[in-house]
Amino acid sequence: MGRALTLFTLLVCTTTGLSAQNSIESDNAFMRYIKRVFEADENPTAPKLINYPTLAFAPETNWEIGVSSLYVYSANRDLTNRLSETKSFAFYTLENQYGLWLDHALYTDKDKWFFLGKARYQNFPLLYHGIGRESPAEVQSMIEGRYLIFRERIMRETRRSLYVGLELDFQKLSGVGYTSSTQDFTPPEFGGAGSTNLGLGLGVIYNNIYNAMNPRQGVYSEWGFLAYDAFTGSDFDFVSYISDNRFYKPIQANKVLAFQIYGQLTTGTPPFNMLALMGGETLMRGYYLGRYRDKNQVAGQVEYRVLPFSFSKRLGASVFMATGQVFGDDFSFDWKHFLPAGGAGLRFLIFPTKDIYTRLDMAFTSEGQGFYFFIGEAF
Numbered sequence: 001m002g003r004a005l006t007l008f009t010l011l012v013c014t015t016t017g018l019s020a021q022n023s024i025e026s027d028n029a030f031m032r033y034i035k036r037v038f039e040a041d042e043n044p045t046a047p048k049l050i051n052y053p054t055l056a057f058a059p060e061t062n063w064e065i066g067v068s069s070l071y072v073y074s075a076n077r078d079l080t081n082r083l084s085e086t087k088s089f090a091f092y093t094l095e096n097q098y099g100l101w102l103d104h105a106l107y108t109d110k111d112k113w114f115f116l117g118k119a120r121y122q123n124f125p126l127l128y129h130g131i132g133r134e135s136p137a138e139v140q141s142m143i144e145g146r147y148l149i150f151r152e153r154i155m156r157e158t159r160r161s162l163y164v165g166l167e168l169d170f171q172k173l174s175g176v177g178y179t180s181s182t183q184d185f186t187p188p189e190f191g192g193a194g195s196t197n198l199g200l201g202l203g204v205i206y207n208n209i210y211n212a213m214n215p216r217q218g219v220y221s222e223w224g225f226l227a228y229d230a231f232t233g234s235d236f237d238f239v240s241y242i243s244d245n246r247f248y249k250p251i252q253a254n255k256v257l258a259f260q261i262y263g264q265l266t267t268g269t270p271p272f273n274m275l276a277l278m279g280g281e282t283l284m285r286g287y288y289l290g291r292y293r294d295k296n297q298v299a300g301q302v303e304y305r306v307l308p309f310s311f312s313k314r315l316g317a318s319v320f321m322a323t324g325q326v327f328g329d330d331f332s333f334d335w336k337h338f339l340p341a342g343g344a345g346l347r348f349l350i351f352p353t354k355d356i357y358t359r360l361d362m363a364f365t366s367e368g369q370g371f372y373f374f375i376g377e378a379f
Contacts (some may be wrong), residue, residue: 044079044353044354045074045077045078045079046077047071047072047073047077048070048071048072048073048351048353048354048356049069049070049071050069050070050350050351050375051067051068051069052067052068052069053065053066053067053068054066054067054068054089054091056091060095060125060127060142061093061094061095061097061124061125062093062094062095063093063094064091064092064093064094064097065091065092065093066089066090066091066092067089067090067091068087068088068089069087069088069089070085070086070087070375071085071086071087072084072085072213072351072354072356075107075108075109076109078109081107081109081110081111082107082111082209082210082211082212083107083210083211083212083213083354084104084105084106084107085103085104085105085106085212085213085376086102086103086104086106087101087102087103087104087375088100088101088102088103089101096123097122097123097124097125098122098123098124099120099121099122099123099124100119100120100121100122101118101119101120101122102118102119102120103117103118103119104116104117104118105212111157112156112157113154113155113156113157114153114155114156114157114163114165114205114207115152115153115154115155116152116153116155116205117150117151117152117153118149118150118151119149119150119151120147120148120149120150121146121147121148121149122146122147123144123145123146123147123175124147125142125143125144125179126142126143126144126145126273126290127139127142127143127288127290127291128140128141128142128143128188128272128290129290129291129292129293131188131272131275131293131294131328131330132292132294132326132328132330132331133292133294133325133326133327133331133337133339134331135291135292135293137367138182139180140181140182140185141178141179141180141181141182141185141187142178142179142180142181143176143177143178144175144176144177144178144179145173145174145175145176145177145194146172146173146174146175147171147172147173147273148170148171148172148174149170149171149172150168150169150170150171151167151168151169151170152167152168152169153165153166153167153168153203153205153224154166154167154168155203155205160208161206161207161208162204162205162206163204163205163206163207164202164203164204164205165202165203166200166201166202166203167199167200167201167202167203167224167225167226168198168199168200168201169197169198169199169201169226169228170197170198170199171196171197171273171274172194172195172196172197173191173194173195173196173271173273174194174196175194176192176193176194188271188272189272190236190269190270190271190272191235191236191270191271191272191273191274192272195235195236195271195273196233196234196235197228197234197235197236197271197274198228198232198233198234199226199227199228199232199234199240200226200227200232201224201225201226201227202224202225203222203223203224203225204222204223204224205220205221205222205223206219206220206221207219207220207221209248211354211355211356212376213354213356213375213376213377214307214355214356214357214376214377215246215248215256215258215377216248216250216256216307216355217248217249217250217256218248219245219246219247219248220244220245220246221244221245221246222242222243222244222245223242223243224241224242225239225240225241225242226239226240226242227239228240228268228270235271236268236269236270236271236274237268237269238266238267238268238269238270238274239266239267239268240264240265240266240270240274241263241264241265241266242263242264243261243262243263243264244260244262244263245260245261245262246258246259246260246379247259247260254306254307254308254309254310254316255304255305255306255307256304256305256307257302257303257304257305258302258303258304258305258377258379259300259301259302260283260300260301260302260379261299261300262283262297262298262299262300262324263296263297263298263299264276264296264297265295265296266295266296266328267295270295272293275293275294275295275326275328276293276294276295276296276297276326277289277290277292277293277297278290278291278292278293278297278299278324278325278326278339279291279292281372281374281378282378282379283299283301283322283324283378283379284299284301284322284324284339284341285320285322285341285343285361285363285370285372285378286341286342286343286363286364286365286368286369286370287339287341287365287367287370288370291367292325292326292339293326294326294327294328294331295326295327295328295329296326296327296328296333297324297325297326297327298324298325298333299322299323299324299325300322300323300324301320301321301322301323301379302320302321302322303318303319303320303321303377303378303379304318304319304320305317305318305347305377306318306347307347307349307357308347308349313349313352314348314349314352315346315347315348315349316346316347316348316349316357317344317345317346317347318344318345318347318359318361319342319343319344319345320342320343320344320345320361320363320378321340321341321342322340322341322342323338323339323340323341324338324339324341325337325338325339339365339366340365340366341363341364341365342363342364343361343362343363343364343369344361344362345359345360345361345362345372346359346360347359347360348360350375356375356376357375357376357377358373358374358375358376359372359373359374359375359376359377359378360372360373361373361378
């Protein structure tokens with residue numbers, strides 16, 4: 001939640017103050033920037049860029065100061081092309097932790113090529129609860145380390161909205177150390193001292209959604225596998241299979257019903273940091289990412305979005321429910337062990353010509369709650 005405070009305050013002030021600013025000329029560079037970002041463009045084909053500071057607090061990091069950026073555009077400024085996006089986030093904490101995140105979903109002209117990927121470099125603590133669905137709620141250890149992640153999908157359209165291509169995943173964990181451990185804690189058996197792994201594979205994506213940051217109608221379905229072994233230079237041998245299916249149904253002009261069904265299955269011997277992780281800001285909100293981890297995961301969620309309210313041009317809301325479980329060698333799949341999560345959130349239309357909202361979500365689980373503030377929908 002702390003990471004959202006700076007931008008959320010900015011959004012509230014902008015919503016209440018734009019009408020007054022329209023009638024008063026200001027030489028203040030900050031206010032001119034705010035007006036340029038939040039007011040509608042006269043040219044809807046123009047790219048949009050927003051940069052904003054962030055502030056967060058967590059016990060394992062102390063205060064965190066960061067800068068986020070979002071750039072959205074259509075190839076050749078042709079609005080018949082799907083919306084492309086690049087996102088970045090850099091941060092530093094008072095515990096001398098730091099990181100840089102880069103994400104992108106890019107389409108070429110006529111949507112013929114699709115590049116979907118992310119990069120992460122960070123020195124950041126990981127709260128480790130153990131492996132399996134019966135891992136304790138108490139944190140077993142705080143794992144310090146340097147993480148380098150590079151994931152890329154290079155996809156070519158073969159038929160309309162059907163993409164086929166290569167997938168690559170490189171992950172390196174080094175400089176591992178354990179702090180604040182419980183008395184009976186033992187480091188993970190696989191990858192506990194760090195590891196380097198490179199996976200290569202194939203993927204198929206069916207995607208007929210125009211705006212991935214605010215899907216209102218259509219289907220996104222991804223199926224892929226990645227093989228990690230000594231041939232590619234990996235420290236561990238395993239294969240990961242992923243299926244991610246999302247469906248969006250408009251109910252009215254401003255209401256959308258969204259569904260997601262996700263599965264990750266792993267064979268072989270993956271390191272602990274590359275197991276299927278439950279939680280985070282997108283699926284199973286309310287759980288810390290990695291609170292539950294194991295070889296396999298299945299999860300699903302449904303969300304009802306009102307974008308925007310009938311009485312407002314910019315404000316909206318959503319309610320959501322999710323359920324999922326992890327399982328593996330020690331704990332097999334069981335219909336009785338699905339965990340619930342759910343919550344609600346507010347929306348603010350940040351880019352009117354691009355139909356992009358910010359989201360402030362509050363999620364609840366049997367173990368507590370979580371707050372999330374991001375630009376773009378969770379899925």
